[in-house]
Amino acid sequence: MNAPIAAVHLAPEIAQREVPEAFLAALKARFQGNCSTALVVREQHGRDESAFTHVPPPAAVVFAESTQDVADAVALCAQYKVPVIPFGVGSSLEGHLLAVQGGISIDLMRMNKVLTINAEDLTVTVQPGVTRKQLNEEIKSTGLFFPIDPGADATIGGMSATRASGTNAVRYGTMRENVLAMEVVTSSGEIIRTGTRAKKSSAGYDLTRLMVGSEGTLGVITEVTVRLYPLPEAISAAICSFPSIEAAVRTVIQTIQLGVPIARVELIDHNTVRMVNAYAKLGLREEALLLMEFHGSPAGVKEQAETVQEIATEFGGNAFEWATTPEERTPQRLLCSNPEQARLPCHQHRHLRAHQQIG
Ligand SMILES: Cc1cc2nc3c(=O)[nH]c(=O)nc-3n(C[C@H](O)[C@H](O)[C@H](O)COP(=O)(O)OP(=O)(O)OC[C@H]3O[C@@H](n4cnc5c(N)ncnc54)[C@H](O)[C@@H]3O)c2cc1C
Numbered sequence: 051m052n053a054p055i056a057a058v059h060l061a062p063e064i065a066q067r068e069v070p071e072a073f074l075a076a077l078k079a080r081f082q083g084n085c086s087t088a089l090v091v092r093e094q095h096g097r098d099e100s101a102f103t104h105v106p107p108p109a110a111v112v113f114a115e116s117t118q119d120v121a122d123a124v125a126l127c128a129q130y131k132v133p134v135i136p137f138g139v140g141s142s143l144e145g146h147l148l149a150v151q152g153g154i155s156i157d158l159m160r161m162n163k164v165l166t167i168n169a170e171d172l173t174v175t176v177q178p179g180v181t182r183k184q185l186n187e188e189i190k191s192t193g194l195f196f197p198i199d200p201g202a203d204a205t206i207g208g209m210s211a212t213r214a215s216g217t218n219a220v221r222y223g224t225m226r227e228n229v230l231a232m233e234v235v236t237s238s239g240e241i242i243r244t245g246t247r248a249k250k251s252s253a254g255y256d257l258t259r260l261m262v263g264s265e266g267t268l269g270v271i272t273e274v275t276v277r278l279y280p281l282p283e284a285i286s287a288a289i290c291s292f293p294s295i296e297a298a299v300r301t302v303i304q305t306i307q308l309g310v311p312i313a314r315v316e317l318i319d320h321n322t323v324r325m326v327n328a329y330a331k332l333g334l335r336e337e338a339l340l341l342m343e344f345h346g347s348p349a350g351v352k353e354q355a356e357t358v359q360e361i362a363t364e365f366g367g368n369a370f371e372w373a374t375t376p377e378e379r380t381p382q383r384l385l386c387s388n389p390e391q392a393r394l395p396c397h398q399h400r401h402l403r404a405h406q407q408i409g
Pocket residue numbers: 098099135136137138139140141142143146147158178199200201202204205206207208209210211212213214215216217265266267269270271272400401403404407
């Protein structure tokens with residue numbers, strides 16, 4: 051594990067540029083009620099879930115409702131040399147949304163339509179403000195799902211921009227593997243398309259890969275096509291504690307080397323388990339903990355869980371528990387048999403999620 055870094059080394063350098071009055075007047079004339087300079091709105095858009103709180107907010111917020119709105123706002127910014135900060139739901143953790151050089155925020159949450167579901171070729175095209183939970187709700191009837199789960203109910207645009215992963219990454223990959231195509235407004239205000247629904251293209255540069263993870267610095271994503279997967283017939287979840295981080299990690303390495311198609315795996319170190327115990331009054335062994343999930347047929351998930359149980363035992367894993375019914379298999383239930391204690395507060399779960407991840 052890395053030693054904690056004093057926050058002062060991470061503090062952002064602030065060098066806000068002047069935003070011309072003529073620019074703000076032009077922006078207001080174009081966007082009217084969809085452009086706000088109210089302090090409370092700017093402050094909401096000038097921070098994320100990171101610890102950095104002392105950066106002045108952007109000069110204005112534009113609520114985009116279409117690709118053309120985004121293109122017009124960005125073109126105005128280009129004309130007046132004003133920085134642009136795209137905004138999803140503000141769930142990022144690294145200070146992405148801070149207006150360190152000033153500029154304006156473009157809020158994409160109103161662009162929240164699922165545009166085309168291509169169930170036959172396992173893809174869906176959405177506007178950037180669609181959140182991952184909304185997407186899964188809207189495609190439920192197709193028997194498909196979108197597996198990338200970074201904890202927060204983030205937007206598909208924001209997840210693409212941060213190349214989000216999550217506990218499912220071990221089996222389904224990250225946004226890097228799952229974004230096929232995009233529509234993007236570049237920094238000059240031009241609207242371009244990158245990639246297609248086809249798996250392979252040798253036509254030109256792979257701009258989709260360049261945009262994924264570009265954190266809003268190369269353009270504003272206004273449409274995204276992502277892969278979908280069949281909903282698993284059965285899911286089982288397991289939990290196991292280990293005498294050391296190394297034993298837990300070796301269990302995961304061997305599991306993957308043996309080709310067990312584990313879907314989710316999350317590692318929590320003993321310090322975090324101790325904090326969880328203290329906060330939620332649980333009695334977990336204060337050791338490294340693996341939380342796992344297996345997807346497949348009923349027989350398949352049983353076999354996967356049993357194989358991992360054998361591997362865990364080899365590395366000194368204690369009390370491997372697994373469950374298949376939805377009620378039993380939440381980590382909280384597996385963590386504790388007392389339902390009252392089992393209710394981990396939401397933000398506590400966040401800390402669990404944010405702490406240590408594989409994938
Ligand atoms: C509890 C919690 C757990 C998390 N766990 C994980 C995890 O396990 N793995 C992981 O990878 N991440 C994790 N994250 C971070 C998560 O990936 C990001 O919060 C999320 O991807 C950001 O999406 P958003 O819609 O909130 O974007 P925002 O936070 O609003 O924006 C994030 C960045 O993307 C840019 N952006 C947003 N929308 C667009 C767009 N349409 N076009 C261009 N740029 C855009 C913004 O300018 C900014 O730079 C976690 C976050 C939380 C709060």
